[in-house]
Amino acid sequence: MKCCRKLSKNQITTNSDKRHLAALVVKPKVAWKMLACSNTRGYELIAAGELESFRDGRSRKITVASIHRLIARRLAAEKARIAAPQSRRRRGRPRKMTTPVGATTGAS
Numbered sequence: 001m002k003c004c005r006k007l008s009k010n011q012i013t014t015n016s017d018k019r020h021l022a023a024l025v026v027k028p029k030v031a032w033k034m035l036a037c038s039n040t041r042g043y044e045l046i047a048a049g050e051l052e053s054f055r056d057g058r059s060r061k062i063t064v065a066s067i068h069r070l071i072a073r074r075l076a077a078e079k080a081r082i083a084a085p086q087s088r089r090r091r092g093r094p095r096k097m098t099t100p101v102g103a104t105t106g107a108s
Helices: 017-020 026-034 037-045 063-082
Strands: 004-006 012-014 053-056 058-064
Touching: 012 026, 026 058, 026 063, 058 063
Parallel strands: none
Antiparallel strands: 004 012, 053 058
16 A cells, blocks of 8 residues: 555545645644745735734634735735736936027026
8 A cells, every 4th residue: 555654553645635734734833844934024915914914822823814815915016016007117327407509598
């Protein structure tokens, strides 16, 4: 049995069982690793309502579904930004404003 691994005398797990054992909630430290963000930024996301969390006793838990939704929203926003027509960005130093040769600049 290639797909099975024996854990104990009467307990066998398969690859299909592992999909059902995926975590529904994670601790903040794990969530920050998943999002590749800092502790401060992670708690800012919670305060802004972009991540769902709850207290379990003294520890905080963050739903994995809310992490996936956050990533999906960010990807959609990025795709929309790229698809939108962009104005041409000028680079470098702004040009000097010059007056035409025959124009007068003072009061006569």
